[in-house]
Amino acid sequence: MIDLKTPAEIERMHVTGRFVAEVLTEVGRLADVGVNLLDLEHHVRGMIKRRGAESCYWDYAPSFGRGPFRNVICLSVNDAVLHGLPHDYILRDGDVLSADLAVTIDGWAADSARTIIVGTPAEEDLRLIRATEDALEAAIQVARPGNRLGDISATIGAVAADYGYPVNTEFGGHGIGRTMHEELHVPNKGRAGRGMKLQPGLTLALEPWLARTTDRIVYDPDGWTIRSADGSRTAHSEHTIAITEDAPLVLTRREAENPATRTGTAQATENA
Template identity: 75%
Template sequence: MIELKTPAEIDKMAVTGEFVAEVLTELRGIADIGVNLLDLEHQARRRIRERGAQSCYWDYAPSFGNGPFRNVICLSVNDAVLHGLPHDYVLRDGDVLSMDFAVSIDGWVADSATTVIVGTPDPEDTRIVRATEEALEAAISTALAGNRLGDISAAIEAVATAHGYPVNTEFGGHGLGRTMHEDPHVSNRGRAGRGQKLRPGLTLALEPWFARTTNRVITDEDGWTIRSADGCQTAHSEHTVAITEQGVRVLTRRAGEG
């Protein structure tokens, strides 16, 4: 069941979105050669505690995970792209790090992800990171009242195809609001003009993620971390958006972005 939000409720989600954006901006600045993933986890915990927010990840136990998640951020390195379990790993020159962060403030959720290249970037890594960002902007520009859910999916797929990246459909975007995962599912592949009509009040997490050479994934022994099946590099970008009468509103936009 899809729950449409009122303008006042979207304003409350925007407060959460601003905090999520601030934390991801801080972590982008911290992530560097020699930094341990656990340092990023601890910084995120500190910011959540200071703000009086609640992590959407802590104790989360979906069907695709191995028991409750006991961290507050997903940190995925190189061929890992989703649900990366923070662990004792020191970032190295050239690592590609995806950070996915979702919290609730006063009962309203926002969710966002960003990918950074640590140290010296490989041109192909830069290209795939930028492709996910381009796909996200294409999806956002299509998330307009009166359009269809398939228009968003098709916009993401078109960018992937233009860059030569295959698209996985097992994991994608989703509705959110009172909880992190609500209906509808937003596939990263689809047909324009198909699917439900987009209505004002619909709030979505749009999250294109690509792997260079495969659309197949495997799960680590930790039961959480999703990797490309062939070990190729990956990237992930995500924003929370609200569809309004005035157009699309991006609730997790970081300062200086777009």
């Protein structure tokens, strides 16, 4: 069943979204050469506790994972792109770090992800990140009443194709609201004009993620961390949005992020 949200409920999700954005901004500020992923995890735990939020990841146990997830943020490095378990790894110059966070506040969820470069950026990594950001922004713009779910998927796939990157459809966007995952899977490739018609009140987490040279994935022995099958680098961008009568509302937009001026991409090199 699709749960359409009222304007008041969307505003409550927006409260959560602003906090998620704040945390991801802080992760981008702290991630630097010599920083341990476990230190980032513990810092985020403290922020969540102080805010009175609840992690959507802690004890999360879907069919594709191995046992309950016992961390509050996904941190994926280089060829790892999704569900990265924070572990004893010290960030190095040039690492590509994807951070994905979902929490609830007063029973309402928001989910967002960003990819940054630690230290010295490589142009090919910046381009990959930019592709996910562009795909996300383009998808947001078609998330309007009267369009269809397939229009979102087709838009993401088209941007990836323009950049020359392959697309995996096993993991993608999803409905979100009272829980992190609600009805509707939003693949990152599809056919325009297909799928359900978009309606005001629909809330979605859209998340283009790409690997540079493959659409195949492999799992780490931890049963969670997903990597590109050929070891090529990856990137992941995600926002929680609400479809309204007017323009789509991005509930997890970071303050310094401005797609019109590409400040979002500039954020990827804030540690350079």
